[in-house]
Amino acid sequence: MGKKAHRSAAGAGTGSASATRKPAGAAAGGPASAGKRQAHGGVPPALAGRPRPEANVRAPTPTSAGAEEELQVEQGRRESLGCLDRVTADTGPQVVAATYWFDAAPAGQPYSVDIRFTGVRDGVRGKRTSQDRFDVVERVADVLPGSGRIGVTSRVEGLNPGAWRVTAGPAPRGGSPGVRLPRRASTANSRFGVLAQGPNVSLLSWPVLVGLGAVLALVLQAVLSARWGMNFGVVLAISAIGCLLGFVGGKVWYLVLHRKHPRELLTSGACIQGFLLVALGVVAGGSLLAGYPVGTVLDATAPGIFLGMAVGRPGCFLTGCCAGRPTSSRWGLVSSDRRLTLRRFPVQLAEAAAALVIGVVSLVLVLSAEPSVHGAIFAGALAAYTFARQLLFPLRRDPHTATGRAVTMAGCGLVLIGAVAVQAFG
Template identity: 45%
Template sequence: MLTNTTTAAARSTSGSHLSPPKRRSLWTVVTGALRIGPVLARLSGASTKASPLEFVAFDWSVLASVEPQDVALTYWFDVDENWDTYGVAVKFTGRRIDVKGKPESGDAFRVATGIDGLKRGMGRVALTHRVSDANPGRWKVDAAAEAIPQNAKHRNRPVTPHRLSSAVATGTSVYAPVARQRAPGIILGAWPALVGLGALAGVALQSTLARAVGLPVTRVLLLALASCLVGIVGAKVYYRLTHLGEKTGLLVTGASLQGFVIGAITVLALGSALWRLPVGTVLDVTAPALLLGQAIGRIGCFFGGCCTGLPTTSRWGLWSSDRRIGVKRVPVQLMESASAAVLAVSSVAILRFAAPLPQGLVFVGGLSAYLVVRQLLFPLRGLPRKTAHGRIITLAVASAALVGAAFTAFLN
């Protein structure tokens, strides 16, 4: 069965061979000098061999025989600069080579996958596919691929596929939960590590601000720890409720920022009221902490392959992966991270240096501003919308709250 992934991209670049070379932006020069794409591939364990086919590997002997196991494969190719838009179909044929006795049904496979909407200027692409019904062991796999033009202007013309490089590789199966998270451009463990670091940094900033405004630091710290624990559960539950089609359990399922914020803020508000702390002030010193944590955590999303941006031909694109397709993308996670960092610094500056404001105003203004930025960036993500009008409603409510907070501060 051929699995198609439709991608959207920025406009393709074109020009005559006689035209003068384009001026490169500072961003292009810096990212090219740092070689970010190849660095990501190396950090994620990608092979440096010339073959376009490689196995997704994980060198940890403890999990070598633990089931379930997947055969995870990556096929590399370069976008054809002669076609405006096209797709690539890849067929994998595998045979287990360490079979003892009579081969079983799981000792061989023939599967197909693909990607649509490729455009000139996207550069190198890594297409990763996992075979979950294959027996554990050592495998030999052949890959055959072809590119098919998809130019809408010439749909009535005969389509002539262009055969890409074929390849053969040998490798071993990988523990399935690891195989599903690992691909070129993905750094295993980056997301939990950076989210955890963001939480620690946020709690430290909250405690510092609490001391500066005269709140009891110990109580605020205890509330922060409790809110983080409840927020983690809320993030898992919220994600599960909004992704009912996924068959994963609660412990290994994804996490949603909305669920974390709802759970954490509820605990902070109720705990502050029970301890007779000024709820608005506690929330005010929490807003910069949440924004700082998000600024750090979103970097983990970039390296972990979640919340990825759309594939693009733009000079501002960065090579990254959604755990299936590695290609130059809009770095929407880093854009959101930078926005959260700016808002965190701004919130701290208002708390420390501006005239006293009504309690809770910094919290409402900071979180509303972040929601506005987040909703504006959502169309750049390579994810389907869950609701038809949810983004517009959220953007309208957040914008109204931000304007209200700014107006209140102006009148204060």
């Protein structure tokens, strides 16, 4: 029995997904393909001529021809993997990620296409199991004419590790009238869990950039707090604890917002709202325990928070989270939401730019003016950032409700006006 699934996404990747199981087609790798492998000494044509480490070569025996063929296929696969993939190559059920590229129609109305992915694992002797083959249909809804090249990635889970041959093309009756899509064949290696991603997804960029942003925020806060006569070591310790607990708070917020199970805490995303709520709460409580004015500590913290966001937010753009809406505009940038790679509005970069402006302005205010009401700079900066974030929500793939946005923006506007008035006339 093979894997048979149908996945759909409304709004070019924003909808729900459903899956069904039914028998797959006939397994590949029959007598014809076996003859081709024998012509190359038991090695598939794609791997013929590759050198193999002597330590891994076994002398063939009359009863081990099939095992020798599997060994050679596995050696070729491991040679093409990176270091992390080699370590996790045999770690439980794996994921195969395959991408099909097509060009959107040049004009007309938005339309939908269904792309069928079928895959078989190489080096399998005898009958293939359901973990050695798959048959998946991915629906791409509301394709925007004129949006250029689009890549749809299918991630099939629960498979046996190995090298895979994948064929992808339009499913029967799965395209828009007048849109002709070719079938394409490719090869792919299974990978462990989240490592299996499509193009334009750099998972490492998020922790690197967010980490750099956190370091920048802590250093800048320590310098500014010392300028106001506080022990920067104590402030730094409080903030470091706040960052660690805030990271957990961001993940819990994400689980609650997306109704995920608590067991997904380690692999889930994180929301900036949860991080700020917990981290700033820890900073305020720690300041009280240390005997420092909370408002003064928060003012010293504000520039680092938003300049750190300006550094870390592009990591979301590069790793495919918080993706922008698809667009056919020339201002769009090709990026991914980890399923569809296409031209989108770069909402993460716009938010990073807003955070940069807010961070610079708050830093100038902290350095150049003695606030009459400590905490006003922080309150104004936070209100300005929240206001800008609400403005950008409609440009995201997952926009929030209009009513909630309007109420939030009205409240932030009042706080911002009050903070400016206090700073100017207080």
